Amino acid sequence: MKLYYSPGACSLSPHIVLHEAGLPFEAIAAPTKTHQLPDGSDYYRINPLGYVPLLELDDGTRLTEGPAIVQYLADQVPGKNLAPANGTVARAQLQSWLNFIATELHQSFGPLFNPATPADYRSLPISKIMSRLKWVDSQLAGKSYLMGEAFSVADAYFFTISGWAPHVGLDLSGFANITGYRARVAARPAVQAAMKAEGLLK
Incomplete structure (x- = not known):
C-alpha cells in the first residue's frame, strides 16, 4: 500500500493508524502547497482533487477521505481492535x-x-x-x-x-x-x- 500524505495535515491520522495496524506501506509526501511528489511528478495526476490523504492499494485501487481510509485499515486487522465490528x-x-x-x-x-x-x-x-x-x-x-x-x-x-x-x-x-x-x-x-x-x- 501507498499512503500519500502532507506533513502535519489530516493525513497524519491514517499514517498513525497504519503504524498501529502494523501493515506494510510506503509513505509518499504530497505537500499541499506544491503538490509535487518526490519524483517530481504532479500529485494531481494521482488525485485530481489535490488533497490528502490518499491510500493506494496493492491492486491499484485508490481510496480517499480519511474517515473511510482509517476504517478500511482497521478492518484489515480486526485483532488490533482499532474499530468495533461492522453492524454493531x-x-x-x-x-x-x-x-x-x-x-x-x-x-x-x-x-x-x-x-x-x-x-x-x-x-x-x-x-x-x-x-x-x-x-x-x-x-x-x-x-x-x-x-x-x-x-x-x-x-x-x-x-x-x-x-x-x-x-x-x-x-x-x-x-x-x-x-x-x-x-x-x-x-x-x-x-x-x-x-x-x-x-x-x-
Missing part, C-alpha cells in the same frame, strides 16, 4: 465520532489556515471550534480515549485535528481532559513513529 452499535458510535470530527472540527479549521479569510470572520469558526472542544472535553471525563479504554481510529483523527489548535492561536489548556488525552495519545509508539516520519518530532 459500537461501530455506529465510532462513525459518529469520525463524522463529528470531520464536519464540526476539521471543516471549521479550514478558514483559519486560509490567509484570504477576513479577520472579522475568524471569530465565527473559532467560536464553533472552542464550543465543540468543550463538549469533547466533557465526553472524555473518566475515559482514556473517545470510545472508552481502547484506542480507536477516531482517536488518531481527533489527535491530529486537535493538534492544529496552537498553529491557529487556540489555547487548549482550559480543557484538562483533552490535555491529558493528548499526552496519552502522543506517548503511543505508533503515534511517535508517524510523527517522526513526517518530521513533526525529532
Whole structure:
C-alpha cells in the first residue's frame, strides 16, 4: 500500500493508524502547497482533487477521505481492535465520532489556515471550534480515549485535528481532559513513529 500524505495535515491520522495496524506501506509526501511528489511528478495526476490523504492499494485501487481510509485499515486487522465490528452499535458510535470530527472540527479549521479569510470572520469558526472542544472535553471525563479504554481510529483523527489548535492561536489548556488525552495519545509508539516520519518530532 501507498499512503500519500502532507506533513502535519489530516493525513497524519491514517499514517498513525497504519503504524498501529502494523501493515506494510510506503509513505509518499504530497505537500499541499506544491503538490509535487518526490519524483517530481504532479500529485494531481494521482488525485485530481489535490488533497490528502490518499491510500493506494496493492491492486491499484485508490481510496480517499480519511474517515473511510482509517476504517478500511482497521478492518484489515480486526485483532488490533482499532474499530468495533461492522453492524454493531459500537461501530455506529465510532462513525459518529469520525463524522463529528470531520464536519464540526476539521471543516471549521479550514478558514483559519486560509490567509484570504477576513479577520472579522475568524471569530465565527473559532467560536464553533472552542464550543465543540468543550463538549469533547466533557465526553472524555473518566475515559482514556473517545470510545472508552481502547484506542480507536477516531482517536488518531481527533489527535491530529486537535493538534492544529496552537498553529491557529487556540489555547487548549482550559480543557484538562483533552490535555491529558493528548499526552496519552502522543506517548503511543505508533503515534511517535508517524510523527517522526513526517518530521513533526525529532
